[in-house]
Amino acid sequence: MQLFLMGYIIISICEIFTIGWFPLSGTVRIAFTAIHIASIVATLWILLMNAVVGYQILDDGTIASIGLIFGSAAALFVGTGYIALDTGFAFTDYWQDTVTDPNNRAYALYTLYQLVPLIFIVVFFILEAVLVLRVLGEVRPMCRSHESFNAFPWMFADNNPVYLGAAALLFAISQIFQYVISVHICNGANGAINGGFFSTLFTLLSVIMIWVFWSSITEDDWPMPTSAGSTYT
Numbered sequence: 001m002q003l004f005l006m007g008y009i010i011i012s013i014c015e016i017f018t019i020g021w022f023p024l025s026g027t028v029r030i031a032f033t034a035i036h037i038a039s040i041v042a043t044l045w046i047l048l049m050n051a052v053v054g055y056q057i058l059d060d061g062t063i064a065s066i067g068l069i070f071g072s073a074a075a076l077f078v079g080t081g082y083i084a085l086d087t088g089f090a091f092t093d094y095w096q097d098t099v100t101d102p103n104n105r106a107y108a109l110y111t112l113y114q115l116v117p118l119i120f121i122v123v124f125f126i127l128e129a130v131l132v133l134r135v136l137g138e139v140r141p142m143c144r145s146h147e148s149f150n151a152f153p154w155m156f157a158d159n160n161p162v163y164l165g166a167a168a169l170l171f172a173i174s175q176i177f178q179y180v181i182s183v184h185i186c187n188g189a190n191g192a193i194n195g196g197f198f199s200t201l202f203t204l205l206s207v208i209m210i211w212v213f214w215s216s217i218t219e220d221d222w223p224m225p226t227s228a229g230s231t232y233t
Contacts, residue, residue, distance in 0.1 A: 001050055001214050003070065007043030008207055012200075014039060019196050027089075034084035037113050042077035044120040049073075050214070051127035080112050125168055132164075132217055163213035167206045174202035 014036035058065040087095040182195025
């Protein structure tokens with residue numbers, strides 16, 4: 001999960017230079033955009049692998065598991081980054097037929113930037129829900145408040161939405177701001193602001209809820225059920 005948080009930090013830094021109206025030359029902006037897209041793909045792959053590790057296919061924290069996660073994420077980062085850079089700088093002209101008239105659509109980048117991360121996120125939420133409810137046989141990590149967050153009872157009270165569901169909802173709201181509401185905000189503000197700020201905010205809240213959820217299922221201070229077949233042996 002620490003690798004995921006590090007990846008999110010890199011994504012946030014890249015967004016300052018790609019969508020934050022930071023004054024940059026076109027060449028530098030293309031480079032940051034390539035890093036941004038590659039970081040999104042690699043980071044969400046790490047998030048998905050965190051869900052897979054929970055099934056104990058490989059022991060969590062071992063050199064093998066960490067190496068596989070980091071190595072596969074690095075391969076995705078390099079591959080995606082190369083495609084983005086080649087599309088932007090036309091090193092080989094292989095992708096230029098998709099970004100010039102009459103097409104003017106970078107299908108490869110669209111798939112990597114939009115579809116692939118969405119698939120990773122959906123699979124992550126499914127795997128985590130199955131892990132907690134069916135494999136661990138516990139509902140408690142999905143909804144109970146954590147002692148570390150008593151300073152924020154409005155956010156982490158027991159009667160609030162479950163952590164995992166809250167993370168999914170917050171992420172969905174961020175995407176609504178980005179792709180649906182943003183244009184209306186932009187038009188109403190005469191281009192001074194768009195939905196990017198709100199999208200970034202709700203994405204951050206979603207990441208926080210994912211961390212809270214992960215903390216709740218990896219802690220060891222709640223009793224494990226004794227019924228057969230509900231936990232690992």
